[in-house]
Amino acid sequence: MIAIHDASTIGEVFFQAAQRYADNSLMAVPVNPARNYHPQGYEISYADAAAQVRQLMRDYQQAGYGLGHRVGLLLESRPEHMLHKLALNALGVCCVPVNPDYRTGEFAYLIDHARLDLLLVLASHVDATEAALGESRHRPQVVVWEQWGQGLPAAARPAQSGQVGPDTPASILYTSGTTGRPKGCVLSHHYEVAAGHAYATRGGLASIREGAERLYNPLPLFHVNASILSFYCMLLTGGCQVQTDRFQPSRWWQEVRQTRATIVHYLGVVIQLLQLQPPTAEDRDHCVRFGFGAGVEPQLHAAFEERFGFPLLELWGMTEMVRAMVDCHAPRQVGSRAFGRAVEGVQARAVDDLDQEVPDGTPGELVIRHSEETPRKDFFSEYLDDAAATESAWCGGWFHTGDMVVRDDSGMFHFVDRRKNIIRRSGENIAAAEVEAMLLTHPWVEQAAVMAVADEVREEEVLACIVLKAGVPDSGDPSALAQAIFQHCHQAMAYYKAPGWIWFTPQIPTTGTQKIQKHAIFARGADPRQAPGMLDLRALKKRG
Structure with a gap:
């Protein structure tokens, strides 16, 4: 496993991994003739990915992009999204993924709020991009991904001086808030690397075998789950992220088997729809060691595990802090909405409206921190241009999650409901x-x-x-x-x-x-x- 430290950056750990795991596969895409990209599937090794990333770095650098710039990526869930992200992050550029389902006003808001310097979009999204630019005040340069070889427009402003560091912004992910407008959650290089390291070292039923895992993730690359949590776990341990375009119950097991997946990520809706599929003799014909996700309905949890033969490890995490707590050590509390205990680096408690800790067995809001000495270590950096919202979330030195939970007498936390609207x-x-x-x-x-x-x-x-x-x-x-x-x-x-x-x-x-x-x-x-x-x-x- 690649060792990390407080000064680690994404470019540093990526090129270390590329050297150590050169012949291993970094990313794969399942076969799908109906998909408009890589219909016959795709697989790229760490060494080949490093070569492509270095070329992309040269392309961006020659056009003047570097430290302090922000680039929007509208590449859906194509593996190229991650190659561009790695190249941009290595140069100190912050990536801003764009949800392809955004309507014009939502897209225009992101362009203005993030003050993008460049937008890299698929040809299929050019019309949507032009419509958004027609409503936005800010005017970033636009490059169509299919025309990449024709050259990049020069950066409109110079890159900042200095070096890429652990606190350099790596991503801005937009997450809904109670004010009605999404908040831009700024994630640093250190945050993203630490998130992958935490996953890789959770242990128990979630143990990660170096160079041996193939993680199938049906969640989109504009979310923290696929682009950060699972990807950096695989990167640090020499594993392969299998990235499908989207979840479809009719082809889930076909893709899981074909790609030899050993880990699958899920949401509650995924489990429900898979459980509704008619039973077959192939239900246990797979290589999956465990599922990693959240939201499985309690009444389906044990039944799913019995039918398909692997544990569903329920976790808790959010964009602001995705070093997840997870119920992965025996004895698990299957079917109880349990999601784990506080662990080193993630202190947690349940509090009332006055921020007083409530007794075990009493519902309260989940608040978390790294430690008393360094409460914000490994968390998100800030809500972009919203210091008031950032400080409000950190009231009293604890991050207020907005989730209502109950802690039992064993220290296990159970999800109850969402406090936020x-x-x-x-x-x-x-x-x-x-x-x-x-x-x-x-x-x-x-x-x-x-x-x-x-x-x-x-x-x-x-x-x-x-x-x-x-x-x-x-x-x-x-x-x-x-x-x-x-x-x-x-x-x-x-x-x-x-x-x-x-x-x-x-x-x-x-x-x-x-x-x-x-x-x-x-x-x-x-x-x-x-x-x-x-x-x-x-x-x-x-x-x-």
């Missing part, structure tokens, strides 16, 4: 405030309250409670009104953010200061989906 749908974090703001731009909407409701497949779904303005045409068909409002959101936001359920109501309860009381909209313990007049629009939520 965030909806978690198929692995995507959706800020209710962002959806509310969009709904209020519709000329028919007087008031809106957005909340999460349970979903048997996607964990949670978006529910919008809407008060219509006086004078809205009454067609006698509330579903037509709902569909029009839905389309208003769907055309302006990433598809997964649009309301899956809409409920029209004459009023929404508020406080004396007109603050919406979401908890009072539906009776306590009731399932909002069963409310009279509830409209199901989930079938309309489609990409494109």
